Amino acid sequence: MKIILKKFSKNFGQVEVIKDMDLEIESGEMVALLGPSGCGKTTTLFAICGIHNITSGQILFGDRVINNVPTQERNVGVVFQNYALYPHLTIYENIAFPLRIRKMEKSEIDQLVQEYSEMVGISNLLSRRPMHLSGGQQQRVALVRALIRKPNVLLMDEPLANLDAALRLRMRSEIRRIQQETGITAILVTHDQVEAMSMSDRIAIMNDGKIQQISTPTEMYSDPKNTFVAGFIGNPPISFYNGVLQKNYFVGTAMKFELSEATLSNGIQEEQKLEIGVRPEYVHPNFGDEVEGKILFIEPQGRETLYDIELDDGQVIRSIQMGSQQYQMGERIQWGMDHKNILVFDENGENIFSKLYGTSPKL
Numbered sequence: 001m002k003i004i005l006k007k008f009s010k011n012f013g014q015v016e017v018i019k020d021m022d023l024e025i026e027s028g029e030m031v032a033l034l035g036p037s038g039c040g041k042t043t044t045l046f047a048i049c050g051i052h053n054i055t056s057g058q059i060l061f062g063d064r065v066i067n068n069v070p071t072q073e074r075n076v077g078v079v080f081q082n083y084a085l086y087p088h089l090t091i092y093e094n095i096a097f098p099l100r101i102r103k104m105e106k107s108e109i110d111q112l113v114q115e116y117s118e119m120v121g122i123s124n125l126l127s128r129r130p131m132h133l134s135g136g137q138q139q140r141v142a143l144v145r146a147l148i149r150k151p152n153v154l155l156m157d158e159p160l161a162n163l164d165a166a167l168r169l170r171m172r173s174e175i176r177r178i179q180q181e182t183g184i185t186a187i188l189v190t191h192d193q194v195e196a197m198s199m200s201d202r203i204a205i206m207n208d209g210k211i212q213q214i215s216t217p218t219e220m221y222s223d224p225k226n227t228f229v230a231g232f233i234g235n236p237p238i239s240f241y242n243g244v245l246q247k248n249y250f251v252g253t254a255m256k257f258e259l260s261e262a263t264l265s266n267g268i269q270e271e272q273k274l275e276i277g278v279r280p281e282y283v284h285p286n287f288g289d290e291v292e293g294k295i296l297f298i299e300p301q302g303r304e305t306l307y308d309i310e311l312d313d314g315q316v317i318r319s320i321q322m323g324s325q326q327y328q329m330g331e332r333i334q335w336g337m338d339h340k341n342i343l344v345f346d347e348n349g350e351n352i353f354s355k356l357y358g359t360s361p362k363l
């Protein structure tokens with residue numbers, strides 16, 4: 001079932017939370033809505049499932065406008081932040097509830113409840129009541145209850161927030177597998193970019209009630225539209241550095257290097273203010289010498305080591321390098337950047353035709 005939002009707006013009183021949002025989600029696609037707290041993710045989900053009336057615009061399922069269709073008739077499975085289970089019913093009854101409403105045979109219900117609860121590791125909890133489950137267990141019950149009715153559309157709001165790291169990893173792939181096997185169109189709300197990147201076909205990144213960019217995870221990483229997207233995607237995060245264009249060079253107070261042909265051929269002006277964005281994997285001892293400063297902080301991460309380098313003007317550039325720690329805190333270094341993998345933004349933070357081309361063979 002395709003989901004389309006056309007100029008969807010939502011106000012709460014005087015406050016405009018979503019403004020003219022356009023979004024199309026293909027049938028069978030999983031899209032992650034990613035963005036900081038308060039940007040309007042839950043509001044968008046509530047509008048799609050019918051909990052909120054929308055202020056203006058249209059929501060369509062397929063070619064049907066559903067603005068005024070009540071929630072029960074939208075055939076939407078929901079897993080919300082506060083996974084509301086029925087407190088007086090057992091876990092079995094909670095999960096079976098949507099199937100009973102459909103008057104399904106008892107034996108068939110038994111089999112489905114067993115199958116789905118095994119899938120997420122809660123089959124030993126079926127006779128308990130929700131208050132006797134941990135947060136993460138309740139969350140899995142809510143997920144199963146949403147999936148078992150085979151909805152046209154699955155809406156998930158932080159479905160893995162209460163799980164420990166190992167379980168979260170397992171559930172990520174489980175949810176994705178079920179979604180792909182059943183071909184449900186799904187929206188996953190999260191502020192965890194790793195979750196968004198690993199589970200979805202495309203990511204819609206939101207800020208302040210607006211979609212900043214919608215694209216595949218790879219494209220989002222290598223070709224972000226603006227500094228907000230570039231800064232939100234990527235862990236450890238990208239470093240930004242300010243300067244101006246002078247005779248083909250990017251010149252900052254403590255760094256200077258020649259810009260690539262590709263960037264220069266896009267009409268930037270002499271003395272134009274620029275901001276470069278460099279991802280930590282493209283800052284390395286093998287890449288030249290324009291990153292000169294002292295090591296401010298070191299984070300050994302096992303397989304890799306992360307260094308924060310303070311340039312002489314106080315700005316910080318991050319580098320991630322394979323292997324164990326090779327340098328000391330406070331040490332002066334002169335490293336470089338892989339010039340074909342530097343992002344360049346104008347003073348409004350918009351990307352000036354730059355993107356990442358992939359890992360350099362030098363690494």
Ligand SMILES: Nc1ncnc2c1ncn2[C@@H]1O[C@H](COP(=O)(O)OP(=O)(O)OP(=O)(O)O)[C@@H](O)[C@H]1O
Nearest residue numbers: 012015017035036037038039040041042043044191
């Ligand atoms: N019922 C309401 N009345 C008034 N303002 C609301 C209401 N619901 C949400 N808001 C406001 O709308 C904005 C968006 O809220 P929303 O819950 O959609 O954010 P979110 O992106 O889901 O954030 P989080 O990641 O923290 O869950 C916030 O500023 C919030 O305070």
Ligand SMILES: [Mg+2]
Nearest residue numbers: 041042043081
């Ligand atoms: Mg929310």
